[in-house]
Amino acid sequence: MLTRWDDVDRMFQAMDVFRNRMNRLFTDFDRGWGLMPEQAVIAGWPRTNLYDAGDHLEVRVELPGITAQDLNVRVQGNSLEISGERKSLTPEGYSVHRQERGEAGFSRRFTLPVEVQADQVEAVLQNGILSLRLPKAESARPRKIEIKTE
């Protein structure tokens, strides 16, 4: 029997916690691999964002610890491929206590929604994030339509 408002309050709080957890389900799943080292390298690695900025596309890729020399970016038409290799991470003469960061090679291919000008792609690697600027092909750019009045 609920006799005090406290109890009601608590009951709703419990539901609230449950609701929040349901809301977080997907994000938790997404970053859950941080806690499961044996599954650290998942199919979707490296994680990538794609933005549409009108006349160009913008791609961001999470690539911690990867230098420009170890990274390959290939663009052709509307396909983008990012591949590379993370060098062996164990320093010499050290014993390993814990190893969660993966060290395998990786490769990921995307089909872009539009054709891009492959020769004008700019790539910057900074703080472990690769930023690509992919200008859209002339035919794929948004065009302002002039409206005529008669």
Add this chain to the structure above:
Amino acid sequence: MSERMNIVTREENSPELTRQGVVITPLVDIFENDEEILLFADLPGVRQENLSVNLENNSLTIAGSRTLETRNQALFEEFGDAEYRRVFSMPQGIDTETVKAELKDGVLRLHLPKSEALKPRQIEVKAG
């Protein structure tokens, strides 16, 4: 119904809530040799000014945040603004004065030198 909503939402409006967003546990590698403990942590997108490494009461806290500066329309997004946070308990005998930290290519490299007392020592055996 509105009263119920008040009860449900009150918790979220409470002033104690000081930050929101995703908190990520960064992946780390920890190595050790006779001289030091070496820790690597993946912190992609974190700038030096947004990273703090605290050593206090034998606990080591790595905390950082990143913001992706983009206002363009996302076609798909697999990562976003986030906060990184991880706490380790430190063994005794770390020389806290000489701890070194570098941040390069989104990876934090932390050198935790052992104090003299903790380093392995070869004992000379004398013939009596």
